[in-house]
Amino acid sequence: MNVFIFANSQEASQKVAERMIQAHDQENARVFGLATGSTPIELYQLLSQSAVDFSDSIAINLDEYYGLDQNHPQSYHTYMQNHLFRHKPFAHSYIPNGHNLDVDQEIQAYDQILKNHPIDLQLLGLGKNGHIGFNEPGSDFTSHTQLVNLTESTIQANQRFFNHNETVPTQAYSMGIASILAAKEIILLAFGEHKAQAVQAMVEGPVTPDLPASVLQTHPKVSLYLDEAAAHLLKQS
Numbered sequence: 001m002n003v004f005i006f007a008n009s010q011e012a013s014q015k016v017a018e019r020m021i022q023a024h025d026q027e028n029a030r031v032f033g034l035a036t037g038s039t040p041i042e043l044y045q046l047l048s049q050s051a052v053d054f055s056d057s058i059a060i061n062l063d064e065y066y067g068l069d070q071n072h073p074q075s076y077h078t079y080m081q082n083h084l085f086r087h088k089p090f091a092h093s094y095i096p097n098g099h100n101l102d103v104d105q106e107i108q109a110y111d112q113i114l115k116n117h118p119i120d121l122q123l124l125g126l127g128k129n130g131h132i133g134f135n136e137p138g139s140d141f142t143s144h145t146q147l148v149n150l151t152e153s154t155i156q157a158n159q160r161f162f163n164h165n166e167t168v169p170t171q172a173y174s175m176g177i178a179s180i181l182a183a184k185e186i187i188l189l190a191f192g193e194h195k196a197q198a199v200q201a202m203v204e205g206p207v208t209p210d211l212p213a214s215v216l217q218t219h220p221k222v223s224l225y226l227d228e229a230a231a232h233l234l235k236q237s
């Protein structure tokens, strides 16, 4: 794992934006695996303001809440439109259809999309409990797209995005761990003190389903872009 530590999230996001643009403009990367959450918002802003042209590229998102209409203000579909796609359109962008209650059909359809478009560069955030995508602790490392039950801590963490009278979804469609590991290159961003324990366990702990992000130790091309707060428990920091 390459570990890059920056003074703040803005500097880290700037470097990730430059790496993505380099991959696109100079290395012919055309399929980008994208993440949601608060962490990549600055990155998407920088990409939106940049000159990069993704109209020849494909975006495939990690996950989507189950049961939410794509036009719901808190759907990841809405998030991606607002933060990136509206400003920087891709030729095609795929996000699981959270409104498709036919679980087998949705899983099959998404796995087929991933098969048709192998991911060149996958972006990841990091859950406080070490989840990636929505692959919670205990997730099978051989998993592909799946419907997952969110843990209480993830539901609580997501509560802040919903109105207090709204129920936070308890399930989500997510690319599996094996789908994530199939990407040629992976970039994980983690910012803030509240991610420090998960970062340390991901980098220095054992590879275990108890901390799904630890599986990234087994991938040949992973780079972590951290701010100082998220990195401060690392031995080498």
Ligand code: GLP
Pocket (backbone or CB within 6 Å): 035, 036, 037, 038, 039, 040, 062, 063, 124, 125, 126, 127, 128, 132, 133, 134, 154
């Ligand atoms: C959600 C998303 C993840 C994201 C995580 C962290 O669970 N499914 O993809 O990495 O939240 O969110 P944040 O970046 O807001 O800390």
